Amino acid sequence: MADIEQDRPRPVVLEARGIHKSFGGVEVLHGVDVELRRGTVHAIIGENGAGKSTLMKILAGAYQQDAGRIMLEGREIRMKKPIQALHAGIVMIHQELNLAPHLTAAENLFLGREPLLIPPLPILDRKRVFEESRRLAEEHGFRFDTSEKISNLSVAQAQLVEILKAIARGGKVLIMDEPTSSLSGGEVEDLLRTVIELKRKNVSILYISHRIEEIFCVADEVTVLRDGRKVFHSAVSETNEANLVRQMVGRDLEDFYPEKKRAAGRPMLKVESLSSEGGFEGVSFEVRSGEIVGISGLVGAGRTEVAETIFGARPATGGRMLLEGGEIRPRSPRDAIRMGIGLATEDRKRTGLFLPLSLIANITAANVPAMTAGGVVMRRGRQARTAKALINDLSVRCRGPRDPARSLSGGNQQKVVLAKWLCCDSKVLILDEPTRGIDVGAKVEIYKLMERLAEEGRAILVVSSELPELLGITDRILVMRRGRLVAELESARTNEEEVMGYAALVGQTAVHASATP
Ligand SMILES: Nc1ncnc2c1ncn2[C@@H]1O[C@H](COP(=O)(O)OP(=O)(O)OP(=O)(O)O)[C@@H](O)[C@H]1O
Ligand SMILES: [Mg+2]
Numbered sequence: 001m002a003d004i005e006q007d008r009p010r011p012v013v014l015e016a017r018g019i020h021k022s023f024g025g026v027e028v029l030h031g032v033d034v035e036l037r038r039g040t041v042h043a044i045i046g047e048n049g050a051g052k053s054t055l056m057k058i059l060a061g062a063y064q065q066d067a068g069r070i071m072l073e074g075r076e077i078r079m080k081k082p083i084q085a086l087h088a089g090i091v092m093i094h095q096e097l098n099l100a101p102h103l104t105a106a107e108n109l110f111l112g113r114e115p116l117l118i119p120p121l122p123i124l125d126r127k128r129v130f131e132e133s134r135r136l137a138e139e140h141g142f143r144f145d146t147s148e149k150i151s152n153l154s155v156a157q158a159q160l161v162e163i164l165k166a167i168a169r170g171g172k173v174l175i176m177d178e179p180t181s182s183l184s185g186g187e188v189e190d191l192l193r194t195v196i197e198l199k200r201k202n203v204s205i206l207y208i209s210h211r212i213e214e215i216f217c218v219a220d221e222v223t224v225l226r227d228g229r230k231v232f233h234s235a236v237s238e239t240n241e242a243n244l245v246r247q248m249v250g251r252d253l254e255d256f257y258p259e260k261k262r263a264a265g266r267p268m269l270k271v272e273s274l275s276s277e278g279g280f281e282g283v284s285f286e287v288r289s290g291e292i293v294g295i296s297g298l299v300g301a302g303r304t305e306v307a308e309t310i311f312g313a314r315p316a317t318g319g320r321m322l323l324e325g326g327e328i329r330p331r332s333p334r335d336a337i338r339m340g341i342g343l344a345t346e347d348r349k350r351t352g353l354f355l356p357l358s359l360i361a362n363i364t365a366a367n368v369p370a371m372t373a374g375g376v377v378m379r380r381g382r383q384a385r386t387a388k389a390l391i392n393d394l395s396v397r398c399r400g401p402r403d404p405a406r407s408l409s410g411g412n413q414q415k416v417v418l419a420k421w422l423c424c425d426s427k428v429l430i431l432d433e434p435t436r437g438i439d440v441g442a443k444v445e446i447y448k449l450m451e452r453l454a455e456e457g458r459a460i461l462v463v464s465s466e467l468p469e470l471l472g473i474t475d476r477i478l479v480m481r482r483g484r485l486v487a488e489l490e491s492a493r494t495n496e497e498e499v500m501g502y503a504a505l506v507g508q509t510a511v512h513a514s515a516t517p
Contacts (some may be wrong), residue, residue, distance in 0.1 A: 010037040010039055010040060011038050013036050013204045014036040014072055014173050016033060016035075016058075016059060016068065016070050017033055017069045017070075018032070018069070019058060019065045020065060020066045020067040021055075021066055028054055029054055030229050031067075032068075032229065032230050034055070034206075037220070037221070039201075039204060040204060040220040041218050041219040041220055042207065042222070043207045043209065043219035043222040044206060044225065045224055046224055046226055046439070047226065047248055048397060048410070048438065048439045048442055049408070050225040050228065050248075050439075051225050051227075056206060057092070059085070059090060059206070060082055061079035061081055061086075061090070072173075086169065089170055091171040091173070091174055091175065093159065093166065093176045098162065100150065102151065103150060104149050105137075105144065105148055105150060105153065105157075106132075106133035106134070106146040106147060107129060108150060109146070110129050111165075115132075136164055140167070140194070142160050144157045144160065154299070155182050155299075156183050156187035159179065159191070160191075171203065172203065172204060173205070174198065174203055176205060176207050177208045178437060179207070179209070180211060180214060183299070185298050185500075185503075185504070186298070188214075192214060207219060210437060210438065210440070212245065213241070215244070221235055224244065231247055248440065248441070249439075253440060253441065256472065257447055257472035258448050261451075261455065262454050262455045263290055264290050264291045265457060266324070267286050267288050267289075268288060268289045268324060269322070269323060269428045269459050270321070270322040271283060271284060271285060271286075271306075271310065272284050272319050273320070274306070274309065274316055274318070275318035275319050276315060276317055277317040279302050280306055280484065282484065283306055283319070283480075283484070284319075288459060289459050290458075292462060293459075293461050293462070293475060293478065294473075294491070295307075295461065295477075296467065296479050301481055301503065302480050302483040303432075303480050304463060308343070310461075311333055311336045311341055311342075311430060312331055312334075313333050324427070340426050340428060341426055343432065344418050344429075344434060345432050352413075352417040352420075355404065355405050357404060359391060359402070360387040362416055363390055363391075363401075363420050363423050364386060364387060364420075364423055366420050366421065366424050367386075367423050367425075371383050384401060386423055387401045387419075388401050390422060390423060391419065393419075394446070394449070396419065411438050414437050415442065415446075418431070422449065422453070428461065429460050429461070430460075430461045430463070431450070431462045432463045434450075447469075447473050451473070462474060471496065476489065477489045477490075477491055477494065479503050480503070487499075
């Protein structure tokens, strides 16, 4: 879908030259250049910790570069605060959305520049707020009710409100940092369509994603960052997926999924007609030791709720759970952990990590018995050794195990969440979207690790929206739809179409990655 005219290149809107940035004396960007052309999408890709988000935050005025220049439409701009970028027309769509949850979508769109009934009297012209926001939404083909509160919208819809807000404020340059990482299936397609639509309206977009197929769907140009340096730049039409992976990781990736050498042993986890009101109903399945079982389904199908219920974070309102044949009723995560059940959650900011604390503290947090003497005295040496080993195993990019979790890049934080659960000897390990935001190279490492854990005899349950991943690493796939288990498929004997068919009932019309050779 690359549409840069060969003979008449589009004008450069935003240009960064020689951007340097250090944190605490460590340089993470070593003089990066990037150019964004009007009405195009420029994808920025690279491994976890490569410097993508840092570069974007500099362009959006959230961080300041130590050296280097930023030019907007040919004129150098100096930004000390995001508001200055905003005034210049550069808007970053954050992963953690910047919306007021208790206000309606319409009110959010006009936040800070509300139309007044009789200026200067501070009386809001509510009618205008709602009419104009409806018009805006319609004009951009957004299908949601702008009089709905943000808290009642899905993540995908809230994200659209944020994008609309950016355009309504005259945004010329949009910066999207992993916009699809918390969306699934149809929502991703909607977002990609929106991006293509914005491009047609001459909005220029910097787009970060770890899903390479998206780049071939929406981007015109691609830049690869590695260790804070630009190592590759090309028109999307002149490269391919294998090449981009090689540029990112620095080598060819063979054997993406590990070879399965394990055999299923005795039943570890069994759930019988398990229900949790408002989440799911009558779910039955079994996971044996040495098995990796996947749960597939659309967002809202009840997958995360099943995981939370087994982990004691959500009450079961019917049915039974058995661990190694004995009935269990975990009433809290603490209960579940004690019984030998671990859950690496998908939402690392809310429930996974203590951001101000060190990596050591985070990684060893769920394994109190092994890390203390008598549950009281901390065994510092053991904590540090365990943490270091896992940081190594998962190639977490950090300065050292005493770094605060906050200082890590998004993908590296996700690896720490995983490390925390790998540190416990859980018999049953539940992983909810374990590779969300993780780069391709690190994914391979995580798959290997899961394979190794299963070989050791643990039972692993994986919730994932990435079908190729589920098909590649699991033995069986459970498909959920609207709170019910609708199919159980053998991974080696099924395919994406079949799983999607069960998950969605209606066939999805996919926006396919067209340019991948
Ligand atoms: N506030 C900070 N303090 C200290 N170090 C930081 C800070 N923010 C980022 N870094 C470091 O800068 C480097 C680049 O991080 P950045 O978040 O830009 O990576 P990224 O390419 O966006 O990675 P990911 O794909 O994981 O999101 C990392 O080594 C990270 O640890
Ligand atoms: Mg990032």
